[in-house]
Amino acid sequence: MRLALDAAADAAIRGEVPVGAVIVRDGAVIATAANAPRALADPTAHAEMLAIRAAAAALGRERLDDCDLWVTLEPCAMCAGAIAHARIARLYYGAADPKGGAVEHGPRFFGQPTCHHRPEVYPGIGERDAADMLRGFFRDRRG
């Protein structure tokens, strides 16, 4: 999660909402990504999406069933859907997101009958650091 928090901090420096993600397989990091919809002019460029795409490209396959995803914020519906499509084994996330999250808020996607793969979910990992970074980012933007 330290690597994901570092990626989130990098995103903040670039003016992106600070969220970072890392994909690990057999104890090795195979993808690291930061939120980048502005820089890439791509509304789908959340950290989780970029990490999943990079990991799938690195492995040359669309299923990541032997991979774990670490992300600093509760995934949204788009990212939760991608996590299910990718067959991610375990999801570790930091801060909860009552406004846009889709794991423990809103659609609670992994509990829906239309969700075809449910990862093991471990919330609250590095929550304080992740939440502090997000709060600081939005406070500075308002200031």
Added chain:
Amino acid sequence: MRLALDAAADAAIRGEVPVGAVIVRDGAVIATAANAPRALADPTAHAEMLAIRAAAAALGRERLDDCDLWVTLEPCAMCAGAIAHARIARLYYGAADPKGGAVEHGPRFFGQPTCHHRPEVYPGIGERDAADMLRGFFRDRRG
């Protein structure tokens, strides 16, 4: 929708689940895409995602609030989330997808309080052709 159905037919020829998508702005097609997770080794490569990313790249911005999306199948949670992030104005889709759809099934994402943009939604456009193509594809794969 004819263009989206043509893209779906192309996907089937390549062994991908036949779903096609088109993005229209001011009456002009600015992106056309077919489902391609296998070919691209990318679990996020649904037709809608590829079309949204292509349209955003073409316009150089992450918001597509003056664009309409036509897609042959009811979007899943990932794609519905991306449609909301992209601020798509109108969504036209063909066949309903009781197993994986997230518009009129499962999470019914656009009705969730955590959904921050709801497009106008027009289901059932070209539904018969889209559904016939999907049925034919899965029948042939089982045969």
